Amino acid sequence: MPELPEVETTRQGIAPLVENQTIAKIVIHQAKLRWPIPGSLRQKLPGQSIRSVTRRAKYLLFNTSAGTLLIHLGMSGSLRLVPQTTPRDTHDHFELVLTNRNSLRLRDPRRFGAVLWAGEQPEQHKLLAGLGPEPLEHHFTGDYLYRCSRRRTRAIRDFLLDGHVVAGIGNIYANEALFTAGIRPTRPAGRISRDRYQKLVRAIRSTLRRAIKAGGTSIRDFRQADGRPGYFQHSLKIYGKKGEPCPKCGQKIRAVKLTNRTVFFCTHCQL
C-alpha cells in the first residue's frame, strides 16, 4: 500500500483543491471494501464544506463541521481529483462530488481500502485511538523506541510495522530504513541498543522525507492526486532487490519471508 509517504503525497495534492469547497453529493459504486461504506454518508455530507484535509498514520481525514470522513487506501488505493464528467474507471468505488463540478474518486482494485465516518471526535475513533507517534514528529525518538522495545522478542521489521508502536511505516520503508541503519530486519526488537535505535530513527525520518519529496513510491497501483506516479521507486536501495548487489558492499542482497512478508537485507552490512 500506500504507506505514509504515499498518503502524505496524496494529501498534499488534494488539500489545496478541496479545502473550503462544498460537497454536492456522494456516489457509492461499490460499498464492499474492507468494511462497508456507510450509506448514511449520502445524507450527512452534501452541503458540508471541507475545512481541512489532514493525515494520521495512513488515514486521510476530511474534516467538515458535521464531522470527519476517514479514507484509507489499503494496498492498492489511490485518490484523484478529476472533472465530474471524466469517465469512471472499473475500480473507482467511491466518489465525492464538489459543487465546483470536480470529483474526488477512490480507485482501489484490491478493495482493501476503507471509507468511514468518524464523527466529531475522530481521534477517538476505534481505528485512530491507540496509534503510536507520527514518525516525523519530535516525540518520536530513539529513546522512545528503545524504551518500548525492551523485552520484546519480535523482529524489528515487525515492530516497525506495528501502528501502535509508530504510525504509518509499511514494509517498503521499514526495509529501506533498516538497511540505512545497518540493522538486520530479523533482529529481535529487544536486542537493539539505544545508540542503534537513535540511528534507526534518523534513517526512518530521512527515508520518509525523501520519499515524500519524490511523490511516493509507485510499484504498481499508486498514483498521486493528479494521476502521475511517484518516483521514489528509483531511489530504493534494498526493497525488491533480491539477488542484486548491495549498494554499500556489492554482496548479493538476500530475501526471506518473515511473518508472511518478504524482508530484503545484506548479510554483510546489516547485523
Added chain:
DNA sequence: AGGCCCTCCTGTAAGC
C-alpha cells in the same frame, strides 16, 4: 499481553 496467522480482493508474473 505479546506474537503469529489468516483473511479480505484483483492483477501480474513466474513456473511448469
Added chain:
DNA sequence: TGCTTACAGGAGGGCC
C-alpha cells in the same frame, strides 16, 4: 501457448 500458483505497498481480529 495456456493453465496454475505465488505474491503484492495493510492491518484488524482471532487464536494460542
